[in-house]
Amino acid sequence: MSQEQRPAADAPGPAPDASASQAAVALAEWCRNAARWLHLVRRLSRSAADTLELREQLVRELPELVEQFGDLSLDVTPRSLVLDEIPVLIADHSNDPGGSTGLEQELTWVLHRDGLRRLHFQRGLTTADARAFLDAVALAAPACATHEDLVTLLWDSAPASVEWEAEESSAVQPVTRRLAPMRAPAAHEYDWPLPDAPAADLHLLWLDLERDESAHTLSFVEQWRKEHAQPFAERSAAFVHELRARDPRPESDAALAVALVTWLATATQLGDWAEAREALSLIERVDPERKQAGPALEHALSGLDAAAITDRLDSDPHELQAQAFALAVRIGAPALPLLVAILGQSGRTRVRAGATTALAFAFADDPSPLATLITDPRWQVVRDTVFVLGQIGGPAVVPLLAQAGRHVDARVRRAAVDALGQVPAAQARPALLAQLDSPDLRALRSALAMLARNPDARTAEALLSRVRDPGFEARPEDQRLALIAALPDLAGEAAVPALAELLARGGWFARPGPERPAAARALQHLGTPAAREVLEQGRHHRAAAVREACEQALRGAHGA
Amino acid sequence: MSTPEPPLPSDETPRLDPPPDATREAWDALHRGARELHLPGALERGVELRHTRRCVQPMVDALLSGERVAATLANVEPGGGAAVHAAHTALAALCVAHALELPRASLADLGVAALLHDIGRGRTAGGAAMEHTREGVRCVLRCTTWSPLSLLVMQVALTHHLDRDAPLAAQVVSAADAYVSLLARETGEEPWLSPAGALARVLAALRTRWHPAIPSALVRALGFYPPGQVVELDDGSCVRACSPAADDPARPWIARLADARGLPVPAWASTPTPLPARRHVVRALPRHEWPEVARARPAA
Numbered sequence: 001m002s003q004e005q006r007p008a009a010d011a012p013g014p015a016p017d018a019s020a021s022q023a024a025v026a027l028a029e030w031c032r033n034a035a036r037w038l039h040l041v042r043r044l045s046r047s048a049a050d051t052l053e054l055r056e057q058l059v060r061e062l063p064e065l066v067e068q069f070g071d072l073s074l075d076v077t078p079r080s081l082v083l084d085e086i087p088v089l090i091a092d093h094s095n096d097p098g099g100s101t102g103l104e105q106e107l108t109w110v111l112h113r114d115g116l117r118r119l120h121f122q123r124g125l126t127t128a129d130a131r132a133f134l135d136a137v138a139l140a141a142p143a144c145a146t147h148e149d150l151v152t153l154l155w156d157s158a159p160a161s162v163e164w165e166a167e168e169s170s171a172v173q174p175v176t177r178r179l180a181p182m183r184a185p186a187a188h189e190y191d192w193p194l195p196d197a198p199a200a201d202l203h204l205l206w207l208d209l210e211r212d213e214s215a216h217t218l219s220f221v222e223q224w225r226k227e228h229a230q231p232f233a234e235r236s237a238a239f240v241h242e243l244r245a246r247d248p249r250p251e252s253d254a255a256l257a258v259a260l261v262t263w264l265a266t267a268t269q270l271g272d273w274a275e276a277r278e279a280l281s282l283i284e285r286v287d288p289e290r291k292q293a294g295p296a297l298e299h300a301l302s303g304l305d306a307a308a309i310t311d312r313l314d315s316d317p318h319e320l321q322a323q324a325f326a327l328a329v330r331i332g333a334p335a336l337p338l339l340v341a342i343l344g345q346s347g348r349t350r351v352r353a354g355a356t357t358a359l360a361f362a363f364a365d366d367p368s369p370l371a372t373l374i375t376d377p378r379w380q381v382v383r384d385t386v387f388v389l390g391q392i393g394g395p396a397v398v399p400l401l402a403q404a405g406r407h408v409d410a411r412v413r414r415a416a417v418d419a420l421g422q423v424p425a426a427q428a429r430p431a432l433l434a435q436l437d438s439p440d441l442r443a444l445r446s447a448l449a450m451l452a453r454n455p456d457a458r459t460a461e462a463l464l465s466r467v468r469d470p471g472f473e474a475r476p477e478d479q480r481l482a483l484i485a486a487l488p489d490l491a492g493e494a495a496v497p498a499l500a501e502l503l504a505r506g507g508w509f510a511r512p513g514p515e516r517p518a519a520a521r522a523l524q525h526l527g528t529p530a531a532r533e534v535l536e537q538g539r540h541h542r543a544a545a546v547r548e549a550c551e552q553a554l555r556g557a558h559g560a
Numbered sequence: 561m562s563t564p565e566p567p568l569p570s571d572e573t574p575r576l577d578p579p580p581d582a583t584r585e586a587w588d589a590l591h592r593g594a595r596e597l598h599l600p601g602a603l604e605r606g607v608e609l610r611h612t613r614r615c616v617q618p619m620v621d622a623l624l625s626g627e628r629v630a631a632t633l634a635n636v637e638p639g640g641g642a643a644v645h646a647a648h649t650a651l652a653a654l655c656v657a658h659a660l661e662l663p664r665a666s667l668a669d670l671g672v673a674a675l676l677h678d679i680g681r682g683r684t685a686g687g688a689a690m691e692h693t694r695e696g697v698r699c700v701l702r703c704t705t706w707s708p709l710s711l712l713v714m715q716v717a718l719t720h721h722l723d724r725d726a727p728l729a730a731q732v733v734s735a736a737d738a739y740v741s742l743l744a745r746e747t748g749e750e751p752w753l754s755p756a757g758a759l760a761r762v763l764a765a766l767r768t769r770w771h772p773a774i775p776s777a778l779v780r781a782l783g784f785y786p787p788g789q790v791v792e793l794d795d796g797s798c799v800r801a802c803s804p805a806a807d808d809p810a811r812p813w814i815a816r817l818a819d820a821r822g823l824p825v826p827a828w829a830s831t832p833t834p835l836p837a838r839r840h841v842v843r844a845l846p847r848h849e850w851p852e853v854a855r856a857r858p859a860a
Binding site for chain 2: 114148149151152155156158166191192194196200201202203206209210212213216217219220221223224227228235236239242243246247251252255256258259260262263265266279
């Protein structure tokens, strides 16, 4: 109904304005709640308790608004809903981390996207109408990768007192409109030959048909219901089987595989993991080597609304989360963007853990696609990727872990060092030795611990070179102590001269300091005759600091 | 025997009787949708079937509101393009499905499937006669996403020439396709069948291909005297059948063509009306017996 028909606009004077304003205020509140409800639908699903509760509140309130203020006509734009030139809802996605993509999740956009331009809530609106309207909106909300169309859903549910105006009534995709307006039409070739049988006498035939018409119609309707009650997955599988039997050509299989990928993507978007699994099974049957399906999967899955999927997963029960990640493992490399998005966006530790586990399984044979994640701007994603690389292990992950070991964030570097423990020692050693210069104490200690598992001459040489380096004194104290403490395990007997030097450094003027006792403890820990000899000599050193350090070390040994 | 007339040079559909506004708008939407879908290269650019439903919805609503939409089938004639054939088949299928009391949403889906049932035709380079059914599936596979609607469209495209084994939707489209095809068929050796002749041949030779409810629904949808058929009444006058009465396929709505003396009825007096209770149809006239005014092909 147009605005002229609204009582608020009909009556002269200030009262109508006030009424219109009141209607706008009331409707704005309703719209805000509706927008909030839509976010809940995205995050929790349509059937979640919170979602249903809010929907029922909206269902109750809308007829009351229409009853109170008369017909309400809303203009729909991508960013706003407008009642009589007064905006009643403006999409606020300015703080959305996804930037402009955040608009796609707003009520305004969901309404506008499929061509809806004006909504009319008319007098007599019932709660059933309101519920039908909201259900259609909820079904169409994730339509970026599905087959739901809001205008058609409204048409299907046919709420009696909700009218709408939509653009593109011809409804074929705009891409087809770019064609030349009228090319020569294709002439039709008729494929039903003229039957040889003589024409029937319709009257006689009708007597025959009419006799059993009711029974046949009932049987038809029953069979129709049966056909349509069959689950979509079963119908799809049966059709794929039939099509391949009738058309076994490779090009048909190729087209089939690519089309089935769209089904998998849609089911994934909707969080219907069982259906997505069925789709993947069919894809694997049609295109076992994934010649066609592989690129199609990459394309389709990278275009999904990962934020919506992540939100849904965050609120799903554990079983569904497990199904999702099991599917991702089966999909393999094409699932990478989706898993990464989940890693980056999920607020649940369990979900992120599931994603990392899925990545570890999915890329166990070839971790090279994970290389792109090492340069991801989100440190958490890089850290989790490093964890995944550690789970995968083997020589292939070493270059990636070495790269992660140079990451600007210490948390990533620590994770990289931890992960290097999962790869063969000889291959991990260069990356671990690079950590000897790390300014991060935890990373340094972890690297030293890893290196201590399989010490060798190169490790000893590298450690001794750090200790003897002129810059050693300039390093933070705790780092110096860590390096000294590691010398017995990593350098063995070769460390004795360096430790002796550290112990006696300063000569007559040696002062108490942390390195000297540390060197003495290291010598004591080493426990070789040469090391003990150095300590015994130290007990008689001219400098009191040296004598004390050696005494303490030896006392500690005896005490132990 | 009537002289075969040359096919129309364009894809436009001629109108015999101006249909009611709702029917006209619904037909325009349906035909426009069919035309866009059948434009060369349209499918290659991608089609979202969920939007294509909207082309069919006005026709479904017109049908359910009691509009005599079947009257538009009077315009079926030889030489129409693929889009016109698709739209006519969709309309006939909707009428049959409505007679079978299918629900509203199913009607819309069926209409979309009927619009695309022969989409593979013209895309095959020779090969078997039914190659277009497989090519049709490939077209749909390539142009849209896998969904319940696209699955239905593919089922119909693949199986609408099968006997009995096909899904029911495909059988309904098959019956509609057979009628529209025979009605539009005209070759040098074969005369252009009258609507009643086409229906009689379809039922005589093909009815066993389909579920037994479909032939009777086809008769309910079209009547004994399908839209466009010229019949002689018991008073000797000559009328054109527009669409069947809802409860009696033997009593069509009629538009008068010639009175009992053979004199043409002026246009203002030929508005479609129900067959008067005191009158009945004596016989359906073969096309060569149609009066000149009925045989004349109106301008597009």
